Amino acid sequence: xxxxxxxxxxxxxxxxxxxxxxxxxxxxxxxxxxxxxxxxxxxxxxxxxxxxxxxxxxxxxxxxxxxxxxxxxxxxxxxxxxxxxxxxxxxxxxxxxxxxxxxxxxxxxxxxxxxxxxxxxxxxxxxxxxxxxxxxxxxxxxxxxxxxxxxxxxxxxxxxxxxxxxxxxxxxxxxxxxxxxxxxxxxxxxxxxxxxxxxxxxxxxxxxxxxxxxxxxxxxxxxxxxxxxxxxxxxxxxxxxxxxxxxxxxxxxxxxxxxxxxxxxxxxxxxxxxxxxxxxxxxxxxxxxxxxxxxxxxxxxxxxxxxxxxxxxxxxxxxxxxxxxxxxxxxxxxxxxxxxxxxxxxxxxxxxxxxxxxxxxxxxxxxxxxxxxxxxxxxxxxxxxxxxxxxxxxxxxxxxxxxxxxxxxxxxxxxxxxxxxxxxxxxxxxxxxxxxxxxxxxxxxxxxxxxxxxxxxxxxxxxxxxxxxxxxxxxxxxxxxxxxxxxxxxxxxxxxxxxxxxxxxxxxxxxxxxxxxxxxxxxxxxxxxxxxxxxxxxxxxxxxxxxxxxxxxxxxxxxxxxxxxxxxxxxxxxxxxxxxxxxxxxxxxxxxxxxxxxxxxxxxxxxxxxxxxxxx
Ligand SMILES: [Zn+2]
Numbered sequence: 001x002x003x004x005x006x007x008x009x010x011x012x013x014x015x016x017x018x019x020x021x022x023x024x025x026x027x028x029x030x031x032x033x034x035x036x037x038x039x040x041x042x043x044x045x046x047x048x049x050x051x052x053x054x055x056x057x058x059x060x061x062x063x064x065x066x067x068x069x070x071x072x073x074x075x076x077x078x079x080x081x082x083x084x085x086x087x088x089x090x091x092x093x094x095x096x097x098x099x100x101x102x103x104x105x106x107x108x109x110x111x112x113x114x115x116x117x118x119x120x121x122x123x124x125x126x127x128x129x130x131x132x133x134x135x136x137x138x139x140x141x142x143x144x145x146x147x148x149x150x151x152x153x154x155x156x157x158x159x160x161x162x163x164x165x166x167x168x169x170x171x172x173x174x175x176x177x178x179x180x181x182x183x184x185x186x187x188x189x190x191x192x193x194x195x196x197x198x199x200x201x202x203x204x205x206x207x208x209x210x211x212x213x214x215x216x217x218x219x220x221x222x223x224x225x226x227x228x229x230x231x232x233x234x235x236x237x238x239x240x241x242x243x244x245x246x247x248x249x250x251x252x253x254x255x256x257x258x259x260x261x262x263x264x265x266x267x268x269x270x271x272x273x274x275x276x277x278x279x280x281x282x283x284x285x286x287x288x289x290x291x292x293x294x295x296x297x298x299x300x301x302x303x304x305x306x307x308x309x310x311x312x313x314x315x316x317x318x319x320x321x322x323x324x325x326x327x328x329x330x331x332x333x334x335x336x337x338x339x340x341x342x343x344x345x346x347x348x349x350x351x352x353x354x355x356x357x358x359x360x361x362x363x364x365x366x367x368x369x370x371x372x373x374x375x376x377x378x379x380x381x382x383x384x385x386x387x388x389x390x391x392x393x394x395x396x397x398x399x400x401x402x403x404x405x406x407x408x409x410x411x412x413x414x415x416x417x418x419x420x421x422x423x424x425x426x427x428x429x430x431x432x433x434x435x436x437x438x439x440x441x442x443x444x445x446x447x448x449x450x451x452x453x454x455x456x457x458x459x460x461x462x463x464x465x466x467x468x469x470x471x472x473x474x475x476x477x478x479x480x481x482x483x484x485x486x487x488x489x490x491x492x493x494x495x496x497x498x499x500x501x502x503x504x505x506x507x508x509x510x511x512x513x514x515x516x517x518x519x520x521x522x523x524x525x526x527x528x529x530x531x532x533x534x535x536x537x538x539x540x541x542x543x544x545x546x547x548x549x550x551x552x553x554x555x556x557x558x559x560x561x562x563x564x565x566x567x568x569x570x571x572x573x574x575x576x577x578x579x580x581x582x583x584x585x586x587x588x589x590x591x592x593x594x595x596x597x598x599x600x601x602x603x604x605x606x607x608x609x610x611x612x613x614x615x616x
Contacts, residue, residue, distance in 0.1 A: 124214055141191055243603060459518070
């Protein structure tokens, strides 16, 4: 089933992407950084001069590192792997030295102080060389366990993922769901305990209370205020999630039986939602579709019929951005990108956007002619247009205002692209659009199954990790604390009781790989704030979900002002700029407004049902 909006968890590859404590080569060998002593540096001279040197150095290093990584990902060989690892080690060493040197400076101006703060955020490694090595070893080992794990001989991708998405057999889903957790978590848990201790040591050595506090320090507000903000916004959107949960539980009960689905205290089982972590429910759309005689819009057949290929699909997306008054993509984009899967070599196909500095911007993607990929292209180009707009900033500012901004740019555009009137305007829908309420509900439910269903998940992952890093959750409580959060936020029950060895967090890539996750919560919400603000500027009248900013240069200009800032201002200031003062913090209002038709429809469907679940 093709859905209207894809929700890709991709990474934009800029400077910060290379701040990883360890590099793993293709053959699994792992190399540890930081084995050379940091030179003693004279701690005098002005911060201004120091920062100038740092920015210049980062320009060179990040270009080198990106080139080496690009060479590897577009041609997987041991040789390219070694070169990429070498470049990354060089980068990591240089960063550690820069961080150490920066402690001698205070900075005079606001901008100098901000840049010195951003340098500090690049840190997190313990002072001790032995600790550094052990931390890197642990992360490599955990990632290796995760990425080589198999259940009954089958790896997660594509096999187990496909089973969860396509099987409608309760027992098969149950054994696959539990099986994946059995072959990952218990092996990762003992390593993770030690990893937490050493990560916290690194945070301490860099002046932070714990590793979670270091992560939250990147949001231009106190750690406590940030935590409070996220909880507040979650409570804003919770009623909508509860309605969706209630409807889905009833539909699944029709399919699998009430006794198996409508569990005590309002929960439903976690393994029936079409995804290993129940974070994306779009794969069970066929069980949930409100009006079966109204098909959801899918422009794939029209793309094929009109002879689109990878190149012309990327051109089509570019024309959307150009319609906002933006520059064409640089010429080198078309000569240096990898837009299709090459026949002669192995590559990493997962779509990603790359910034090499000096407006050298590329996409790596094995494009297929489908609606899903067309939307992914808009998402990836969103990264590139952000990169392009802030290209004149110094290296430390050539980044998103906050990590969640980068993921939200292209997604904001997608909200305009999927409007049927827009698809007709660009010739991908022929004939009249039957703009019926049934069509609207079918389309909104499809979007909600990714964009609403994901919200509790992207919140709970880092809430658990923050509690673990702070020591509030002790190792013996890792699993029970996790289960409690899944129940409290997602309203889902593990379908089989845990044993003392279980460690379900280890069954999700971002835990063993130690990739922060809360950015996806911010991105999921702020794209609707951007959309609402730009639609207002564009003079849109009518419901928010019918707005497309295509062709509106005034809205484009307003957004460009924010894009050009990069990370030179706080994210709150950047948001204020993008919304002409309407917003200066995360707000669940616009996402609720967007889904008004669906919410009203769900409330009607759920009349007479007891919605919600036990939350303490
Ligand atoms: Zn992305």
